[in-house]
Amino acid sequence: MNHLLSIEDLDRxxxxxxxxxxxxxAEVSDREIKKxxxxxxxxxxxxxxxxxxxxxxSFELAAKRLSADxxxxxxxxxxxxxxxxxxxxxxxxxxxxxxxxxxxTPWAGAAELVSGWTNAAIVNAGDGxxxxxxxxxxxxxxxxxxxxxxxxxxxxxxxxxxxxRVARSNILAFQxxxxxxxxAGPPTLIPRGIEALGCDVRFTLEELADADVVYALxxxxxxxxxxxxxxxxxxxxCFQVNARRxxxxxxxxxxxxxxxxxxxxxxxxDSPQALITAQVEAGVVVRMAVLYELLSGSRVFRPVPExxxx
Ligand code: ASP
Numbered sequence: 001m002n003h004l005l006s007i008e009d010l011d012r013x014x015x016x017x018x019x020x021x022x023x024x025x026a027e028v029s030d031r032e033i034k035k036x037x038x039x040x041x042x043x044x045x046x047x048x049x050x051x052x053x054x055x056x057x058s059f060e061l062a063a064k065r066l067s068a069d070x071x072x073x074x075x076x077x078x079x080x081x082x083x084x085x086x087x088x089x090x091x092x093x094x095x096x097x098x099x100x101x102x103x104x105t106p107w108a109g110a111a112e113l114v115s116g117w118t119n120a121a122i123v124n125a126g127d128g129x130x131x132x133x134x135x136x137x138x139x140x141x142x143x144x145x146x147x148x149x150x151x152x153x154x155x156x157x158x159x160x161x162x163x164x165r166v167a168r169s170n171i172l173a174f175q176x177x178x179x180x181x182x183x184a185g186p187p188t189l190i191p192r193g194i195e196a197l198g199c200d201v202r203f204t205l206e207e208l209a210d211a212d213v214v215y216a217l218x219x220x221x222x223x224x225x226x227x228x229x230x231x232x233x234x235x236x237x238c239f240q241v242n243a244r245r246x247x248x249x250x251x252x253x254x255x256x257x258x259x260x261x262x263x264x265x266x267x268x269x270d271s272p273q274a275l276i277t278a279q280v281e282a283g284v285v286v287r288m289a290v291l292y293e294l295l296s297g298s299r300v301f302r303p304v305p306e307x308x309x310x
Contacts (some may be wrong), residue, residue, distance in 0.1 A: 001293055002121060003111075003121055003124075004294065005111050005124045005291055006124065006130075006131045006150075006169075007131065007136050007137075007176070010133075010173075011176065012176045013178060015173060015176060018286065018289045018290060018293060018298075019141045021154070021288075021289035021292060022137075022138075022285040022289040023145075025285040026285045028285075029281075035064070035066075035067055036065065038292055039066035039291065039295055039296065040068070042100070042295050043068060043071065043098045043100065044063040044071065044100045044102065044291065045071045045073060045102070045120070047102065047235055048073065048103075049075040049215075050105060050106050052062075052126075053256070054280055054283055055134070055283070059102045059123075059125065059291075060072060061222075062284050062285075062290075063291060066291060067240035068295070070100075070289070071096065073089075090114050091106070094120065098120045099120065099209060099293055100120055100123060101120045101121070101123070102123045102125050103122060103124065103125060103127075104126040104224075105127055105128065107128050108128035108130035111124035111127045111129060112127075113126075123294070129163050129165050129168075129223055131169045131174075132166050132169050132255075135165075135169060135170070137173065137277060137290065138238060138282040139174075139215070139253060139255075139282075140173050140174065141282045141286050142253070143190040143251075143275075146275065147280070149177075150174060150179040151177070151223075152178060153178075153212045154180050155181050155213040156215065157170060157180045157184070157215045157217065158205065158208075158214060159219065159263050160185065160219045161194065162228070162264075163220035163223040163224060164220060166217060166255045167217060170215065171194075171198075171199050175207055176195075180200075181198070181199040181200070182199060182202055182211070183199050183200070184202040184203070184205060184239075185217075185239060186203065186229055186235070187203050188229065189229070190230045205238070205239060207248060208213065208241075212249075213252075214250055214252050215253045216241045216254045217255070217264060218254070218262075219232070219259060231303070236263075236301065239266045240261075240262065240263060241264050241265070242267065242268055243263070243267050243271075244267065246271075249274055252264075252268055252276070253275050254279075256275050258276065
């Protein structure tokens with residue numbers, strides 16, 4: 001594996017390899033000294049053009065636990081505010097010779113574009129509403145730990161599918177691992193033709209009891225320039241996952257950040273069937289496994305443009 005741009009690039013065996021490696025790294029996280037020398041002397045650059053709490057902190061922690069050097073770049077306070085383009089920023093920072101660049105942007109396809117400009121391994125940490133592959137991998141890992149296998153498991157992904165990069169990556173990853181995926185939400189928030197990915201579609205939660213796992217999504221206001229639902233109150237009345245709709249045998253997941261009282265009621269967020277904290281914990285070990293997979297072996301280097309910048 002040279003880059004991690006999309007779940008589409010990973011077959012079941014590759015996903016299983018990352019999950020198994022993550023399980024080995026989980027043991028490191030339980031030690032008093034939480035570090036292994038696996039990536040000593042390597043450099044990881046975190047390049048974040050969009051806000052992030054879990055993803056950025058867990059990539060940083062993952063790189064540090066593997067003893068890599070980490071440089072964090074956030075677009076606010078940088079020359080991006082002076083108008084520096086993504087390409088110029090990447091070329092400039094590539095002068096520091098990072099071995100991996102973890103990149104989050106609001107632009108679909110940006111991670112792939114960047115992979116053509118630098119010799120570093122690129123990890124897509126979210127590109128607009130396109131994909132968020134490490135979220136999908138940590139969700140597979142979390143369910144794998146809880147259920148053993150995803151074969152035949154029914155997973156309902158509920159909410160704003162249309163604007164969610166998590167939905168796209170997770171539909172692909174869960175199905176590759178043998179799960180049966182249903183997406184549910186109001187018709188305005190379910191992309192037309194999504195069945196082509198192999199999932200079922202529902203426009204109500206009437207059959208939610210069929211799900212073994214309910215995966216709720218956040219309403220992605222930052223990607224909406226008009227109203228996609230009549231009101232959040234109305235949305236919650238029809239699609240909120242709450243104690244009335246969730247049965248005690250079902251597992252609940254959410255990628256965070258949660259809007260309590262909108263897609264989830266507070267009581268289910270805090271219930272024992274919620275795996276939300278386990279998902280965050282999984283983020284570190286799965287991202288360790290991804291960085292290890294990309295950087296521990298030898299990489300194929302291609303010629304890339306010389307930076308032409310002052
Ligand atoms: N944290 C996830 C993402 O960056 C989910 C969300 O923001 O709703 O896509």
